[in-house]
Amino acid sequence: MxxxxxxxxxxxxxxxxxxxxxxxxxxxxxxxxxxxxxxxxxxxxxxxxxxxxxxxxxxxxxxxxxxxxxxxxxxxxxxxxxxxxxxxxxxxxxxxxxxxxxxxxxxxxxxxxxxxxxxxxxxxxxxxxxxxxxxxxxxxxxxxxxxxxxxxxxxxxxxxxxxxxxxxxxxxxxxxxxxxxxxxxxxxxxxxxxxHAGAEAGPLPGSYTRRLGPDDAPEVTVLQRCCWMEEALANDTLAIPALHESLEEVRSWLADWHTTGLWRDGRLLGMVRTRRVGADLHVGRLAVAPDLRGLGVGRWLLRRAEADGEGCRRVVLSTGAASHRNLTLYRKQGYVALPDAPEDGVVDLAKAVPCPAGG
Ligand SMILES: Cc1cc2nc3c(=O)[nH]c(=O)nc-3n(C[C@H](O)[C@H](O)[C@H](O)COP(=O)(O)O)c2cc1C
Missing domain, CATH: 3.40.50.360 (Flavodoxin domain)
Structure with a gap:
């Protein structure tokens, strides 16, 4: 919906x-x-x-x-x-x-x-x-x-x-x-x-989550440009897709990825997207509106994304090498950096998906 x-x-x-x-x-x-x-x-x-x-x-x-x-x-x-x-x-x-x-x-x-x-x-x-x-x-x-x-x-x-x-x-x-x-x-x-059926309670009072689709592209575009601006400053680069993507490009990936949005009173507060590639669950575009940082929303969205990884071997994600805030969050959640970084200035991280209880 x-x-x-x-x-x-x-x-x-x-x-x-x-x-x-x-x-x-x-x-x-x-x-x-x-x-x-x-x-x-x-x-x-x-x-x-x-x-x-x-x-x-x-x-x-x-x-x-x-x-x-x-x-x-x-x-x-x-x-x-x-x-x-x-x-x-x-x-x-x-x-x-x-x-x-x-x-x-x-x-x-x-x-x-x-x-x-x-x-x-x-x-x-x-x-x-x-x-x-x-x-x-x-x-x-x-x-x-x-x-x-x-x-x-x-x-x-x-x-x-x-x-x-x-x-x-x-x-x-x-x-x-x-x-x-x-x-x-x-x-x-x-x-x-x-x-509406399909909307679930989120981590903040009055907030709720639902799957995002192509019609949500305007809100997603605004949120990601606003959030990745900080990444650009921290990493001293503008070569970040989330800053450049057109509305049409955002519409297109929203159709392909499983993206969860966190909402309150019609405002998109945060999001995360996932996609299975072989035995890996790729997680990306983890974003929280700047005024809501430090409330555990990012951690909550990450756990929510990881729940999509049932049956996968590991969860993989990446962030800027100088994105210390993100790196701290990911390390605290058990992610470790992969040795072979494909791009300069980017760190790939992975975490094994725990076996289901009794599995
Ligand atoms: C059962 C009935 C009760 C009516 N009561 C009122 C009324 O309380 N006030 C009023 O202004 N007109 C009343 N009328 C007149 C209606 O406003 C008028 O007949 C109107 O055309 C009814 O709408 P309809 O033709 O789409 O059924 C009543 C008409 C009917 C059939």
Whole structure:
């Protein structure tokens, strides 16, 4: 799993009765917002709640368990899981949200978490705003984050001769809603990622690790340039690949190496990469952001990398001959310098991989 650049926004039309106004509102919204969505790097995915054919909640387990027995729930779970944010196009029924929306919300748990939701409501005098207030108190329980921006359509103001005909100010409000939705969705991305399966707790409070992929190249490029600058100064050379690699080169090695990133609140704090070559595990690009040195993060990442060496004979790595800080760390962790240094100014080190207990 990597951070997505393009956002997927589900536009959910909540009314399900025949002849409902909802589909016309949803179609207008999608038409109006498509060009800006594209500019904002977001895809709008329209969906009519009625097309899901969700019965009244019929799952035995609580939604928070994540155990979904029925195919209709699994399908709904996948749709919500893949989304980065929502627009609920909702009528007001008896001063509240439609039961269909409440039912659809109740079906799932963590799939909703840390995603923004904007409301496009419609109704008579109140323009559906009471339905929105009702829904807001429910969605926050699911860790959905409701937006301040809304589009509230008074039916009398948004229809002409029985046809849906919203005013330019409604389109403006919709643009504002999308803009806020996209910004909040991107800001919440670290929280979504942390809760995602595959992310594991890291050594610092609030930090977590996950495998890095090509989409992480911008953060990796910044981190390695910043970290290897010190190496350049210590070794009095600029001939260090980590300082020169282009974004494309970084993307390319991220696809080939197994790279672990340590994150907190959307910031890449550290990384390490590994690759098996014959009976050796090659470890490289061990980096820790300069403000977090001395906290054991490098040692933690190194151990984490070594864990990839199961079945290998030894772990090998290299560093600058004058990189005393790195050399101290590696020696303390049991690495010894190899006699035949292939390049001037570089020290190769190796450590035997311990046999598994009982092996
Ligand atoms: C069951 C029901 C309850 C309604 N309650 C309200 C209400 O509380 N406030 C309101 O402004 N309009 C209310 N209306 C009128 C709706 O706003 C109007 O019929 C609207 O078109 C409903 O959306 P839909 O056509 O997408 O179902 C209600 C309509 C229905 C069918």
């Amino acid at each position: 990597t951070t997505k650049c393009r956002l997927r926004i589900l536009v959910l039309v909540c009314s399900t009765r025949p002849g409902a106004l909802g589909p016309a509102v949803g179609a207008w919204l999608a038409r109006t917002l498509s060009p800006s969505a594209d500019t904002l790097d977001a895809d709008l995915v329209p969906l009519a709640l009625g097309d899901l054919h969700l019965p009244f909640l019929d799952e035995e387990e609580e939604p928070a368990s994540g155990v979904h027995h029925h195919e209709h729930t699994r399908r709904w779970s996948r749709i919500v899981d893949e989304a980065d944010g929502f627009v609920f196009v909702t009528p007001e029924y008896n001063y509240g949200m439609p039961a269909t929306l409440k039912n659809a919300l109740d079906y799932l748990g963590r799939e909703w978490a840390w995603k923004p939701v904007g409301f496009v409501s419609y109704g008579h005098t109140s323009a559906g705003t009471r339905a929105v207030q009702h829904a807001k108190q429910v969605v926050t329980t699911l860790r959905l984050v409701p937006l301040g921006s809304t589009v509230a359509l008074r039916i009398a103001d948004a229809t002409r001769e029985g046809r849906f005909a919203p005013a330019p100010r409604h389109a403006e409000a919709a643009e504002g809603l999308l803009d806020e939705l996209v910004r909040v969705s991107r800001a919440l991305a670290p929280l979504r990622e942390r809760g």
